[in-house]
Amino acid sequence: MTEGTLVLVLNAGSSSVKYQLIDMLDGSRPAAGLVERIGEANGRLVHTPPAGERRERLRVFADHAEALAAIAEELAADGLGLDSPDLAAIGHRVVHGGQRFAAPTLIDDEVVAEIRRLIPVAPLHNPANIMGIEVARALRPDLPQVAVFDTAFHTTVPEAAARYAIDRKTAEQHRVRRYGFHGTSHQYVSRAAARLLGRDPVELNVIVLHLGNGASASAVTGGVCVETSMGLTPLEGLVMGTRSGDADPGLVFHLHRVGGLTIDEIDDLLNRRSGLIGLCGDNDMREVLRRADEGDEDAQLAFDVYVHRLRKYIGAYYAVLGRVDAVVFTAGVGENAAPVRAAACAGLSALGIEVDPALNAVRSGAARVISPEHARVTVAVVPTDEELEIARQAFALVHDDI
Numbered sequence: 001m002t003e004g005t006l007v008l009v010l011n012a013g014s015s016s017v018k019y020q021l022i023d024m025l026d027g028s029r030p031a032a033g034l035v036e037r038i039g040e041a042n043g044r045l046v047h048t049p050p051a052g053e054r055r056e057r058l059r060v061f062a063d064h065a066e067a068l069a070a071i072a073e074e075l076a077a078d079g080l081g082l083d084s085p086d087l088a089a090i091g092h093r094v095v096h097g098g099q100r101f102a103a104p105t106l107i108d109d110e111v112v113a114e115i116r117r118l119i120p121v122a123p124l125h126n127p128a129n130i131m132g133i134e135v136a137r138a139l140r141p142d143l144p145q146v147a148v149f150d151t152a153f154h155t156t157v158p159e160a161a162a163r164y165a166i167d168r169k170t171a172e173q174h175r176v177r178r179y180g181f182h183g184t185s186h187q188y189v190s191r192a193a194a195r196l197l198g199r200d201p202v203e204l205n206v207i208v209l210h211l212g213n214g215a216s217a218s219a220v221t222g223g224v225c226v227e228t229s230m231g232l233t234p235l236e237g238l239v240m241g242t243r244s245g246d247a248d249p250g251l252v253f254h255l256h257r258v259g260g261l262t263i264d265e266i267d268d269l270l271n272r273r274s275g276l277i278g279l280c281g282d283n284d285m286r287e288v289l290r291r292a293d294e295g296d297e298d299a300q301l302a303f304d305v306y307v308h309r310l311r312k313y314i315g316a317y318y319a320v321l322g323r324v325d326a327v328v329f330t331a332g333v334g335e336n337a338a339p340v341r342a343a344a345c346a347g348l349s350a351l352g353i354e355v356d357p358a359l360n361a362v363r364s365g366a367a368r369v370i371s372p373e374h375a376r377v378t379v380a381v382v383p384t385d386e387e388l389e390i391a392r393q394a395f396a397l398v399h400d401d402i
Contacts (some may be wrong), residue, residue, distance in 0.1 A: 007087075010132050011093040012132025015203065017132060031074070049077075095124060097114075097149030102156075105147045106146060111147060112133060146398065151181060160165070194223075201223035204222070206325060207321070211329065213242070215239070219320045240275040242283050243275045315351070327353055342355050353369060364381075368380065
């Protein structure tokens with residue numbers, strides 16, 4: 001058992017580290033911040049202390065070790081250093097846990113080795129996550145460190161939904177299957193939606209729509225995920241800010257054979273130059289909506305393609321679940337773009353899905369219902385909190401009183 005109540009949540013990217021210090025007694029954030037542009041000449045650290053104005057430091061952070069050391073210094077300046085007895089654990093966001101990691105996991109050398117073995121299926125994310133883990137373990141080797149995996153919530157998806165219909169031996173040899181991502185968000189939001197409805201998660205069938213620059217959908221029954229839109233990689237599924245989402249696999253062969261594009265160029269096209277930015281040149285939904293309102297045809301088409309895909313997934317997941325109690329919007333676009341929510345649910349009244357225009361227009365940071373009272377399916381907006389979910393899972397693993 002550990003006596004502390006603070007969990008430091010680290011999200012290490014290839015050139016950044018986001019962090020939040022969360023008190024598990026009340027969910028408050030004594031500190032939070034970001035180090036960005038690691039390895040570049042214009043590195044920046046922004047730290048928000050428990051009181052007072054945020055602090056900003058502009059300097060070179062040569063690597064993740066320097067970034068973590070700088071974070072430790074900022075926390076120590078607030079009396080919340082890594083050596084604090086109040087620190088119970090460090091929770092690490094790890095993007096890919098494969099099939100092995102279906103729950104938060106105490107980190108040891110073997111866990112790190114397995115995360116490393118998964119790099120071929122998460123080449124952009126797992127290496128950075130490992131760097132954050134290794135540096136944090138070096139700074140506090142005595143402190144419990146917990147990996148919380150984006151894929152874990154989706155390990156319950158049945159084989160019929162998880163398998164691609166390709167040669168089985170090839171798939172098994174190369175770990176090819178649908179893993180899903182954004183799992184901590186889907187898990188948090190599906191439970192928070194149950195609280196909003198005053199129901200037990202075990203009773204509910206929920207469609208969760210995580211709509212940010214990356215976007216994904218999930219079908220959750222009884223608190224268990226049974227379908228999700230992202231697959232082997234985060235490229236599959238909904239239209240996103242810069243990712244295409246679903247596309248005919250033959251597109252890759254066509255662009256290579258007929259267009260002369262290399263595999264790396266196609267990868268860049270589908271992941272970084274597609275989605276909203278590919279259709280209209282903007283990946284910010286606010287700008288897309290502004291341009292569409294002004295009559296910009298490219299922006300209108302981008303919006304229409306985005307919403308069509310979203311509505312199609314709502315219908316598909318309704319069929320998967322058989323009965324839907326709630327459709328829940330979350331993340332940056334889902335929480336803030338009322339036109340997206342309205343258009344995604346338009347024409348679905350026969351399924352019991354409706355949006356009340358007045359409720360939908362309200363801007364709020366609180367969880368709220370936006371469907372009319374008579375609607376058979378509750379439509380809701382629930383702000384996500386992936387950092388709190390990571391902290392909860394890490395704390396529950398190391399603290400036997402929770």
